[in-house]
Every structure is written in structure tokens, then in C-alpha cells.
Amino acid sequence: MSASEPPQPLNLNTAALHRAALSSLSLPPQPPPNNPIVPSPASLPHSKLIPKTRFIVDGFKHADPSFSVSYFLSHFHSDHYTGLSPQWSKGIIYCSSITANLLHQILKIPQPFIYPLPLSQPVLIDGSEVWLVDANHCPGAVQFLFKVPVDYDSGAGTSSVVRFEKYVHTGDFRYRDEMKNETGISEFVGADAVFLDTTYCNPKFVFPSQEESIDYVVGVIEKLGVQNEGVIVKNVLFLVATYVIGKERILMEISRRCKRKIHVSGRKMAVLHALGLGESGVFTEDELESDVHVVGWNVLGETWPYFKPNFVKMKEIMSERGYSKVVGFVPTGWTYEIKRNKFAVRTKDSFEIHLVPYSEHSNYDELREYVKFLKPKRVIPTVGADVEKIDSKHANAMQKHFAGLVDEMAIKQEFLMGFRRGGTGALDVEKHSSFVSDYIPDQEVEVTYSASNCCSDVELETDMKSSLPQQEHASRDSEDMKENDLEKSVQELRDCLPKWVTLCQMLELLSGSGGNVVEAVSNFYEHETEFHEQVLPSTSISCTFQESLDNQPALPFESQPVKSINLAENVSLSQSLKLSSPGNIKKSGNSPGKRKRNFDSKGTKKARTDSTRNSIDSKQYQITKFFNKKMLVVSEDSKVEVKCNNFNDDQSGFPSDATKLYKEEVNQFIKIVNGGESLRSYAVTILEKTKGDINMALDTYYNDNTGTTNDTNNNFLDSNKLESECTIRICSVGKDAEISERNKLEIKSDISCPDLPKDELSLNYVSLPPERYSLSSMVGQLGP
């Protein structure tokens, strides 16, 4: 290939390429491609299909050549290429040339089906302009930018106007500032949607820059490696855990800065060759040529649910390879410990394992930075609990993280435009080719309701005020939002804010945003530090031990009505309608299609059972986290009693038992948090609460701990204390932040006592007694 730049961009026709590929391999031609009648496969998650196209990104599992032969692979990780095999023939795979090499050389995909594309150049594919830009993930990883021409009826007769919709699909990526300067990216500012790698889209995931982590590794090797200098038989063996593709930069930098070759297996060498690193002189297959050896990713220990070092394996390796000390590095996506501004180390005898946070996914701030730059109309998460589900709470929560950064005005405008045009704005998604039939008059009401979630009632109201006659605006009763939505708003806040945020803070946020949850969340994250500082003195009170009471049925707050569907999520109306059936509200952890083969297999493993239990716990954990401390039980005679989720009630769990029962876990916990013996009683307490689940305990610890949580008694909520704390908080905030008298009044009037639940279902489980919902009692104590 010469470097001559084509005067015209490549212009590709996927169907033709596919036909050619099939015939070159003497395979039978496929039946009618791109038949306009064929809908997209129902199983295809909408985060993998580019709207208004048949472009499928990282979605080979559900490939159906009768719908599409145009496939895009963002990078060579198996969770993205599942569905590909040496027998692949369902379509053309567009990807970077590095990924193309890997597909051909490692996965043995027939070459004719692979179409490598250049980086940072426009290419025309089936009429759409496509750009590949580096994703700063693993080698060969790219983001895809799609500029899709859309015909739409201007409404004035036969002429049809062409405009473009723009989509950014990040694949997996780690943001860096240079991305803002990528050729072509500027055209995608204001894109219709960004399909975003939300792996670490939560402020609790913090990790340093890759450079800091590399510096650390290099530093350790330089310091300990001197023991190997000038000796015949090497002393210290360094092991670096990696997986097949990714994190090569660590190895390259070790080699460059520590002036060593890196030993790899033959298998890894084959991959490195495909990456173009095979001839670099950095790597060797000769064990004796290097004291830095690459090992498989779980060799040094299991990383989930918390790091369990495997010193036995290390010892084996040490003996086999003739060293007297082994220092291992586990580059992991993130660690809890980083919050303490250190890199964690596990040691035993002559073994050391350094946990090095090294992420190839964007952290929270980076994600926000990118979204802020792109100002898309929508953010569509591609990673997370149920991205495949259209009603995903997760997607809602994600959306909220980017409130204020997305182009909300554009969304609202299009929404209103859609009304005037009869609903064919850019928000429509061609999920089914029959989507037009979704727009039957009855359902427009539904649209209105859904929209209120992405632009709050209040905001929308404002908008409508300016664009609609005054009277019409007046017909929207502003009262209705206040009362009934407060509980829901608080619950939504709970779902997307860190756990240490107090009820009072949430109410404060809501009042500051006029009840707009999106804005409240956005405001929160803009001032997270200050909020956290507010909590400092009373951490123990606002901290949360929110796992469920055992034996409580798992359902309470799920009585979310249909309106939790977010218009900004590409919901087709027919789908949103389905959701309104009560049967669809409850969600089961396992997809219905899952095998049940485990049921009668008697050899079911213990670990299996445990993980099942954990998953149930964690579900309840989710469900009960709203107003976490207490669950209200309305007994048969409708008498309300407060049941505190306090383990002091638990007659069976004396600390001495727990101390024995969770001895290992307690030790592990203390080790992980680098704590001393003074932490032991706290650790016992917390682990008892989490039934020995270290991960949950760590979660609690790192979310709530501010360094002064040794006193277990402080950790249990006393309702009187809560009230007085809230009162104090409001007072002091009111003072510090100079909340005006008017604002105080707003707090009073906005936060009123909601109706008690009406249906029987929710009668059984109410989160708080009615008076707890009422801030007026607390605000009342503010005094004159």
C-alpha cells in the first residue's frame, strides 16, 4: 500500500462486497440482502444498531444477513466479537487494520469478509460517511463516527430534503484530550447520540492516569531489579499479569525504561506479531533472556470479587524458573485502595504482588469531559447491567450523569417539533420497520409523559410556556408534580447518587433544582466534594448498611409506573406500551432464555450456591437501598411500625460469633483497607452485616468511611438523630449558602407529605412513615 491519499473517499457497497466474498469462497449467494421489509433481529440490543442504518457494531451474536451484512468491530476483545468464528459468512466486518490482522491470524476469519479501514479518514459505506478514530483502548481499538443521510418529508408535498444524523460509537475507550483534535471529530459535536462505554461511569471508580501506574511499576522494578545486576543466577523474577490483547503499553514501557526484554509465551508472541510488535526486539520467547515474564491474567490470583493472591502458584513458578524472590504486578481496572492514594501490595514470604490500577476504560471525569465536548442529544450506554433492556434503569441513571452536558435544548425542541410534525423527529428509532404505526393518537399522551422524565415537568413546562399560548400552559396543573413526585424523585436520586448522600442533601438538591432530578444530579456532581464534606462530621449517621432484612420479600418500591421510560433512550412506543403491564415491572436477574440445566444436576457446586445467594442479596440490596435504614412494615391491622434495619435486633448474631465466623474475611478486610487492629471491631460489625461479603463491606467502607468510623455504635441509625441531623444540616446549609427566606419557604411548600400508597401491593412496604417524608416537621424547627 502506498501512502498516496485518495482524492475521493472510498465508496463501498457492502452488499456487493459480501456477494464477492461469498463467491470467492464458493459459498452460495445469500437471498435478498437489505430487504426493506425485514426488521432488525429482536434480540439485537439497540446500543449495537446505528439508527436509520443497518450498521451493527460489535453485534455478531445476533447477526442476520437478511437484515444486515454491514458489521463493525470496534476492537479485538471476545465480549465484543462473540459470534464470530472461522465459519463466519454473514457479512462484511469493518474494523481497523490491526483488528483485521487479529481476526484473520488469531480467529481465522476468512479474509474476504474482513475489510480494514484507515484511521482518521472519511469512508463512504452504503451512503453513510464513516470515520474510524483511535479509542485509546487496546491495540487496534477504534471509535466509529457515522454521518447518516436521512430523507424526510418536509411536509410540503413531494420534495424530500436530505439532512444528516450523526452518531458516535465509542466502542470501549479511554478518553484523552487529544481526541478533541481528531480529524473530523468537530463535525460530530452536537451528534444525535453518543453510544458510550459506561464501564466506569460512576464516581466511585477512581483511578490514576496510565502514566502514574507505569511510573510505579517501573519504579518497583528499578528498585528491586538491582539485585539481579551482575549475578549469574538471577535473584528476583518479575511477573506481569496481562490478558491476550491490552495493556501492552506497560510492557513496552518496562522494556524501554528498565532496559530489559520481556518474556512472553509463544501464543502471546503470535498476538504481538499480529499487532506489529513482534519484531520490535522488546519481546522474547527465551525465558533466560529476561527477568520480566508475562503471565496469564489470573495466574497471580483471582481478582473477583476481591483480590485473592495465589502465592502457591507463584512459588511453583519461582522454583521452575530458578529464582529466589518473585514480584508480581496485577494491572487491574481499578482498586479500592487507590482512594487511599497508594498502590496496594500483598506480601508473603519472598513474594510480593502489586495491584496496579491501570484502566483502558474512561473514568467518570473523562466520560463527562467527552460528553461535555460532544454535546450530544443523547447518551446511550453500551455497557452495564441491562443495556439490552429498553427500560433499563441503568440507562436512566447514566443519562442523569450527563445532565447539563448533553444538548437538552435540542432534545426538547425536537420533541416539540415532533408534535407539530406528527412525530417523525430525530428521536424516532427505526427499531421496527413498522415503527410508523406506533404513532397512533392514543399514544401521544404517553409520549408526553415519557418526555417528562428527560426534561423535567418543570423544565418542559417552561419550554411550553414560551412556545404555547399562555392558557394552554395554565392548564397544566403544577400542583400535581409537587406531591406525588417527591418520593419518586428521591428514589431516583438514591439510584444515581453515592450512598453517603443524606436524605437532607437530596431534598436540598431537589429544592434547588425546582424538583428537577436531572438538574439535581448534575448539580450534585458539580459540587460533590462540598457535599461530601458536609457529611464528614456525621458520617456514621448517614452511612448506609442497606442490605435487606432477611426473609423480606423482594418487591417493595418497584411500583414504578410506565413513566420511568425515558424518551431519550430510543424507546419505540410499542415497546413502552408493553412495559405498562404490571407483569413486566419485576425483573429477574436471569434472562428467561437461560438454561435451567443446573436444577437437576446434583453436582451443583458450593460456589455456585453462594453466588446465587449473593446475587439475591445484591438484588435486595438494590431494592432496599431507598431510605436504606428503615423499612416500614404495615401490619395486617394497618398499624404502622418502624422496623429498624439494625443488627442489634438480631438475637442470633452476637459479635463473638461473628468474630469467629468471619475471621478470615475480617483479616482480609483489614488487609485490603490497610487498616490496623483498631479497625477490627468495625470490620467484624460490617462483615456481620454483609454476611461475610467482603466486597459489599468494602463498598460500604469506601463509600462511607471518612477515617473516623471506628465506633460501631455510630453506625446505626437512630431516627431521632436523623431528624436532628437533618435539622442541623438544613440550618447550617441555609446559613452558609445563604439560602434566602424565600428558598426556605420553597422547601416548606415543595416538600409535603405524599399520599399514602393506594394499592395493596405497596401498602405492605413503605419506605418511611409519612411524617418522615415531610420536611415540614424538620424545616419547622428552623425557627424564625
Add this chain to the structure above:
DNA sequence: GCGATCAGCT
């Protein structure tokens, strides 16, 4: 026999 899925493991 084949692809999809799962258990076990690295």
C-alpha cells in the same frame, strides 16, 4: 455433526 452454552480454569 454443528453451534450455543456452561463449568472450570488460567
Add this chain to the structure above:
DNA sequence: CACAGCTGATCGC
């Protein structure tokens, strides 16, 4: 649910 991935066994067609 949570950084990836391989391999061999088994299921179901």
C-alpha cells in the same frame, strides 16, 4: 451486574 479469555463437556437441534 463488576477489567478477558480459553477449553472441553454437554445440550439441543
